[in-house]
Amino acid sequence: MNLMCILYSVVPTYQPAQKSQNKVRLSQVKVFDNNFKRRNMAEEYKSLHPIKYYRDCLAHDIRPDGRAFDKFRPVLLNIGSIDTTDGSAIAKVGKTTIVCGIKAELCKPKADTPNQGFVVPNLELPPLCSPKFRPGPPSDQAQVLTQLIADIIENSKCVDPKDLCIYPDKLAWCLFIDFVCLNYDGSLIDACIIALVGALHTLTLPSVDYDPSLDNKLVNLEDRKPIPIHSTLISTTFVIFDDKIILADPTVDEENYCTGIVTIVLKGDELCCVHKPGGSPITEDDLFDCIDKSKLRSPLIQNLIKTALKQK
Amino acid sequence: MKRGLFFNIDKSVRLQQINIISCVTMKELRDEPPICLPGQRLCLSDKIYTSGQGTYERRGYIYSQLAGYVDIVERDGVKVVEVHTSGEQTVVPTQGDIVTAQVYIITQQHCKCFIKCVGDAVLRRPFRAILRREDIRATEKDKADIYKSFRPGDIILARVLPITEAHTYQLSTAENELGVVIAHSEHGHPMVPISWTEMQCSKTYIKECRKVAKVVPENVDQETLKKRKKSE
Amino acid sequence: MPVDHKRINGPEETVPYSLFTKLNTKSLQQQFKEQVRDEKRSDNRLLLEHRKIFIKTGLVSQAKGSAYIEQGKTKVIVSVFDPREIPNRTDYSLKGEIYCEFKFATFSCTKRRLHQQDTEEKQYSALMKQALDSTVCRHEFPNFQVDIYAFVLHNDGSALSAAITAAGVALAHAGVPMYDLIVSATLGIQQNIKLLDPSVTEQWLCEMPVPLDGKVGNQGVIVMSMLQSHEQISQFYQVGNLSLEDITDSIKILENACKELIPLIQKHLVKHVLKTMKNKSEDK
Numbered sequence: 001m002n003l004m005c006i007l008y009s010v011v012p013t014y015q016p017a018q019k020s021q022n023k024v025r026l027s028q029v030k031v032f033d034n035n036f037k038r039r040n041m042a043e044e045y046k047s048l049h050p051i052k053y054y055r056d057c058l059a060h061d062i063r064p065d066g067r068a069f070d071k072f073r074p075v076l077l078n079i080g081s082i083d084t085t086d087g088s089a090i091a092k093v094g095k096t097t098i099v100c101g102i103k104a105e106l107c108k109p110k111a112d113t114p115n116q117g118f119v120v121p122n123l124e125l126p127p128l129c130s131p132k133f134r135p136g137p138p139s140d141q142a143q144v145l146t147q148l149i150a151d152i153i154e155n156s157k158c159v160d161p162k163d164l165c166i167y168p169d170k171l172a173w174c175l176f177i178d179f180v181c182l183n184y185d186g187s188l189i190d191a192c193i194i195a196l197v198g199a200l201h202t203l204t205l206p207s208v209d210y211d212p213s214l215d216n217k218l219v220n221l222e223d224r225k226p227i228p229i230h231s232t233l234i235s236t237t238f239v240i241f242d243d244k245i246i247l248a249d250p251t252v253d254e255e256n257y258c259t260g261i262v263t264i265v266l267k268g269d270e271l272c273c274v275h276k277p278g279g280s281p282i283t284e285d286d287l288f289d290c291i292d293k294s295k296l297r298s299p300l301i302q303n304l305i306k307t308a309l310k311q312k
Numbered sequence: 313m314k315r316g317l318f319f320n321i322d323k324s325v326r327l328q329q330i331n332i333i334s335c336v337t338m339k340e341l342r343d344e345p346p347i348c349l350p351g352q353r354l355c356l357s358d359k360i361y362t363s364g365q366g367t368y369e370r371r372g373y374i375y376s377q378l379a380g381y382v383d384i385v386e387r388d389g390v391k392v393v394e395v396h397t398s399g400e401q402t403v404v405p406t407q408g409d410i411v412t413a414q415v416y417i418i419t420q421q422h423c424k425c426f427i428k429c430v431g432d433a434v435l436r437r438p439f440r441a442i443l444r445r446e447d448i449r450a451t452e453k454d455k456a457d458i459y460k461s462f463r464p465g466d467i468i469l470a471r472v473l474p475i476t477e478a479h480t481y482q483l484s485t486a487e488n489e490l491g492v493v494i495a496h497s498e499h500g501h502p503m504v505p506i507s508w509t510e511m512q513c514s515k516t517y518i519k520e521c522r523k524v525a526k527v528v529p530e531n532v533d534q535e536t537l538k539k540r541k542k543s544e
Numbered sequence: 545m546p547v548d549h550k551r552i553n554g555p556e557e558t559v560p561y562s563l564f565t566k567l568n569t570k571s572l573q574q575q576f577k578e579q580v581r582d583e584k585r586s587d588n589r590l591l592l593e594h595r596k597i598f599i600k601t602g603l604v605s606q607a608k609g610s611a612y613i614e615q616g617k618t619k620v621i622v623s624v625f626d627p628r629e630i631p632n633r634t635d636y637s638l639k640g641e642i643y644c645e646f647k648f649a650t651f652s653c654t655k656r657r658l659h660q661q662d663t664e665e666k667q668y669s670a671l672m673k674q675a676l677d678s679t680v681c682r683h684e685f686p687n688f689q690v691d692i693y694a695f696v697l698h699n700d701g702s703a704l705s706a707a708i709t710a711a712g713v714a715l716a717h718a719g720v721p722m723y724d725l726i727v728s729a730t731l732g733i734q735q736n737i738k739l740l741d742p743s744v745t746e747q748w749l750c751e752m753p754v755p756l757d758g759k760v761g762n763q764g765v766i767v768m769s770m771l772q773s774h775e776q777i778s779q780f781y782q783v784g785n786l787s788l789e790d791i792t793d794s795i796k797i798l799e800n801a802c803k804e805l806i807p808l809i810q811k812h813l814v815k816h817v818l819k820t821m822k823n824k825s826e827d828k
Contacts, residue, residue, distance in 0.1 A: 047434045048414065048467050048494070082698045083617070085651040095605045099697060101651030105558035120554035124659065126647065128623045128693035130606040131437055135645055135693075138550045138659075150552055174558045178650045180695070182621055183604045206561060217564040252606070347817050349810055350716050351724030351773040368681065368723065375773075377681055377721035379813045381821065397719035398820035400608070404627055404685045436608065437626040475686075480629075 051257050058245055065251060070293060072236075072249040073187075075301060077194060077308040080202040087203030089308075091195035094251065095185040097129075100195035102177050102203050106217065109165060109172040117164020117172035121149045123179040123192060130184035130252070148275055149179070149192055152265055156272045158231045159200065167210045171217065175203075186237075186251040189263050189275075193235040194301060200229050201309055233272060234301045235265045236294035243280045248293060262287070264294045345381040352376045354393055366395030405430045405439060405481055407474045410490070413441060413483065415466045418458050421445055425468065427481065441481035443470060448523055450486040460509075461485075461523035467494035469525050491525035551659060560655055572754045579746055580737055587616075592740045592797060594729075594804065599710070599812050601717045609718025613710040616743065617700035622710040624718040627688035640685035644672040644692045646707060652699045654744075668704050675708050675728065675769040675779035681721040690720055701744040702730040708769050708779070709805065716813055725809060726778060728769035729801040731794050733786060735761045738794065740801055751783060762790050770802040 046053045046064070057064050067073070073094030082088040085101040092098075109116055125142040127133045138146070153159065164173040177199070179192050204224035210217050239250040239258035247254055255261065260279025265272045271291065276282065282290075348354060354374045355361050363369040364385065366378045376382070380397040405411055405427055413425035422445060426438035448456040462468065469490045470483035485491045488508070495503045497513035497520060505511045505524040512519050547553060570578075579586050589595065595616030604610035607623035630641055646668040650657045661669075672694065680690065692714070694707040705728035712726035732742035732750030739746050742765070753760045764784020771778055782791070 047428050048412065082619070082651065084654055084698060088651065097603070099649070101649060103651045103656045104561065105554075105656065106561050106564070107555045107558040110555070118554050120552050122551050122650075122659065124650075126693065126695060127645070127691065128607070128621065128695050129604065131625050137548075143550055146552060174554045176554060176650065176656060180649055180697075182695070184606055208561070208564070218566070219561045219564045221562075221565050347814055349725060349813050350722040351771065353773065366721065368721075370774075375723070377684075377723070378719055379716040379817055380719075381817065398817045398824065399717075399719060404688055435626065437628055440629065 050253065054241065054254070054257050058241060063247065063254070069245065070248045072297060075194060075304055077198050077304055079198045079308050085199075086205065087199045087201075089195045089198030089202065091191045091198060093187050093191040093194070093249065095183050096187055096191045096252075097182040098188070098191040098195045099180045099182060100177065100192070100199040101180075102175055102199050104203075104205055105174050105176065106166075106208070107172060107174045109169060111169075113161070114169035115165045116161035117166075118174040119150075119153055119159055119161060119164070119177065120174060121153055121177040121179070121196075122146055123149060123181070123188075125181050125184065129181040132184070144277075145188060145192070148189065148263075148273075149196070152193070152233065152235075152273050153177075153196070156231055156233055156265070156267045158197075158229055158233055158267070159227065160230060163228055166208050167212055170212055170215070171208070171210050173205060184252055186253075186255045187249050189265075190235045190237050190249065193233050193265065194305070197229075197232055197234075197305055198308060201226075201305065203227055231267045231272075232302055232305065233265055233267055234294065234298040235263060236290075236297055237261065237263045238290050238293075240280050240282055240286075246282075246286055246290065248290075262290060264291055266294055266298050269295070269298075345383065347381050348376040348395055349379050350377055354382060354395075359390075361391050361393055364392035364394040366397070367393055400433070400436075403430050403433045403435070405441075405472045407472055409472045411441075411470055411472060411483070412493075413468050413470055414438075415443075415462045415464050415468060418462055418464060420458060423458055423462050425470075425483065427483075428467075439481060441470075441472075441483050443468075443483040443485065447473065447482070447484035447486055453486075456523070460521040462492065463495065463520075463522075465496060466492045466522070468492050485523055485525075488526050491523040493525050495520075495522055548659065562654065572749065572752070573756060575745075576734060576749050576754055579749065580739070585739065585743075585746070587743065591738060592801070594741045594801065595743075597805070597808060599713060599808065601713060601812065601816050607714075607718075609714045609716070609720070611710040611714040611717060613706050613713075615700075615702060615706045615741065617698055618703055618706050619697040620694060620703060620706045620710050621697065622692065622694045622707060622714045624711070624714045624720060625691040625693075626718075627685045627690050630687065630689045636687060638686050639682040640680075640687070641682070641689040642673055642676050642680060642692060643689050644669045644676065644694070644711075646672055646694045646696075646704070648696045648699060648703070652696045668707070671704060671767070671779060671781050672708055672711060675726060676711055676715070678776075678778045679712065679722050679724060679726045679771060680715065681723060684721045690715075699744060701742045701747040702767075704728070704781075705730040705741075705767050705769070708767075709809070713809055713812065717816060724771035724774055724776075725806065725813075726769055726771055727802045727805045727809060728767065728779070729798050729805065731766045731768075731798050731801070733765070733784070733790060733794065734763045736790075738797060740797065753785070760785075762786050766791075766794050766798065768795065768798040768802070770799065772802070772806050775799075 076092040079089040082101055086104045087102040090099050123142055123146045125133050127135050133139055166172055204226050207220045207223040208217055239247050239254055240260035241258050263275040354376055357363055357369050357372055357374045363374045367374050368377055374393050376395045378395050378397045380395050383394045383396055385392045385394055409430050411427045412429040413427045415423050415425045417424040423443050425441050427441050428438050445456055445458055446453045448461050470485050473482040473484050495511055497503050499516055501513050501515040503511040503513050508524050509521055510519050511522045583591055598614040600612045603612045604623040608626050610623040612621045646665050648657050692711050696703045708728035715722055732739040732746050734750045734754060735756045750763055750765050753763055764782055764786045767781045769779040
């Protein structure tokens with residue numbers, strides 16, 4: 001309710017002031033009525049002048065969805081609900097929904113890294129999740145985000161490829177970690193990382209008896225063990241609006257109309273990755289401020305993951 | 313099925329409808345318009361009742377096309393049965409609709425726009441449309457110049473012309489109430505109309521040419537605002 | 545297979561570990577008998593009993609309409625988008641078009657699937673389109689196409705019929721004009737035993753001939769979609785070998801099965817309408 005009042009008071013964008021038009025004809029009223037004086041006026045304004053709409057809202061210290069600038073959306077995590085996978089999780093950050101499923105397969109290690117297995121992450125942004133995407137090969141955005149996730153996994157060593165080796169140079173695990181976005185409403189990486197951590201914690205691999213002399217493998221489905229997870233990652237996204245305002249946990253519209261975006265990934269208390277692809281510059285103080293905010297958020301998410309694991 | 317089934321306000325008739333949609337309790341339905349689902353038979357189609365928006369006719373009956381509520385509008389002595397969705401309606405612009413569009417390309421002969429709203433319904437996906445030079449104004453059509461009427465970024469009100477074989481919508485602003493409603497000057501400041509062919513920048517006071525739409529003055533706008541505030 | 549440069553590819557050759565488990569030596573016949581015992585199935589269902597169904601709308605806020613369906617363990621999400629101009633077309637078409645895309649998640653089945661649409665998914669897309677073409681009032685949006693995307697998160701049998709049912713709900717949720725509500729059901733037949741809403745193992749066993757006492761009986765899978773109030777069949781798809789009588793019987797069974805689903809869908813849509821109407825009046 002409060003928000004709506006603000007919107008109405010900032011909405012006048014069209015002010016015909018001269019006297020010559022003071023005679024109001026009925027037909028004119030109707031036209032105006034049809035187009036601007038309705039309940040969904042705010043929505044229309046948003047559709048026609050999105051950037052201005054955001055500026056007006058932000059000038060009143062509030063975001064269009066009613067959050068304060070540094071407020072995060074609620075996070076939900078559900079783990080282990082898909083039993084065709086070896087580990088799975090569904091994470092929701094606000095309305096953004098990511099499903100992460102891990103499937104393990106057997107393969108031969110690479111010759112130059114004989115004692116390492118493989119981790120193959122892929123993020124799918126199907127046309128289902130947003131009208132922005134079309135059927136066909138992955139969009140540029142999906143490719144960029146996939147690479148970013150791959151880098152985060154590799155740098156943080158949350159899964160060590162060495163743990164995935166069964167017999168050096170002969171047999172290793174390959175983890176296919178597939179992320180699917182079901183609803184795209186901003187802060188994708190945050191949701192992906194939460195889903196990833198959740199899925200990794202549920203991941204179990206069957207034990208394998210390997211006889212190198214005969215190249216004979218026997219998989220014991222009954223004997224499943226979790227793999228060691230070396231760190232818990234937490235990602236937080238911020239957007240910069242008009243070079244000065246910083247918004248935490250952006251929605252998709254905020255991401256579209258912002259001038260810069262920063263993603264900070266923490267590994268425990270350590271900084272694991274800061275991703276800032278161009279856009280407007282950010283001052284050092286602001287960046288530290290963002291890092292502090294993500295540090296404050298990190299225990300909350302860690303608690304969430306713990307509770308989700310307990311509930312399983 | 314009897315004629316006009318649940319349109320009589322009779323309570324027993326409403327109960328019949330509840331049988332159709334089995335799960336709605338009596339309490340929920342009271343004082344509320346009847347709810348219907350796609351494919352639900354509404355009533356007989358005859359001289360009194362005809363099929364309107366959101367319904368279709370099949371073998372002498374009127375059926376609903378949408379999940380929403382039933383509405384009856386009386387037009388020229390005929391009761392038109394309409395069904396409206398409770399949420400956003402899926403609309404495509406049709407001939408005669410007034411649309412809000414944003415200009416994005418101008419050439420000598422035409423300008424291209426995106427239709428953003430149809431009537432009062434905001435579209436999630438804009439539709440492409442074209443406005444030809446001869447459709448800008450009603451009189452002295454040949455004198456109209458595209459670049460003196462519209463600029464990229466302008467928000468215009470326009471009417472949808474009959475749909476032809478062409479693939480995109482054609483628009484017309486050949487009415488007093490149609491034309492530019494929101495525009496920004498070269499420097500990016502909002503402009504205020506000063507006549508039906510000119511607008512003035514609110515900061516720099518530079519005048520620019522536009523085909524301006526006549527719209528309600530501000531005082532009306534303020535009054536409704538006040539009323540709204542009081543009611544809140 | 546050409547290399548997919550737009551995704552991260554793993555090592556060239558990987559094999560699912562299930563290939564190296566202790567060999568499953570049971571014959572198909574034994575396996576089928578394990579599934580169906582004394583008119584009861586492995587999950588304690590009767591032969592002609594649906595699994596528990598859960599439907600939710602509005603899960604995809606970015607889409608115009610969406611529906612999520614859980615049928616036992618099978619989980620499908622469908623979203624519907626606003627009409628858009630038909631790409632790569634210059635002529636005028638009086639009727640609008642429907643574009644359907646059916647996709648399994650890579651992790652949805654026991655064997656890992658590829659990211660690209662395979663032939664099975666293409667076929668399912670075509671069947672979905674066939675079912676929905678006659679449901680949607682296509683004359684209401686000439687020259688436009690409505691996109692419908694179905695995504696299977698977890699396949700435990702009857703995924704296509706779940707997707708069609710969900711698509712019907714999603715279309716109604718999106719406010720796309722429709723002639724009728726559409727529901728769909730799957731029936732598996734093996735050795736003259738009919739199994740409604742088969743699980744993935746049951747479906748797999750029904751899809752291949754299992755010899756019984758040296759003879760091969762009737763077997764197959766039927767997916768049928770129905771328009772509810774007009775009682776019309778909008779789509780019928782059958783694989784396997786079935787006698788004419790069996791098919792007539794099956795149609796009757798499936799007709800009843802579809803009718804059983806209708807109240808659930810109606811209930812859900814009415815709830816949705818009431819909810820949005822309430823929200824609207826609160827806004828005012």
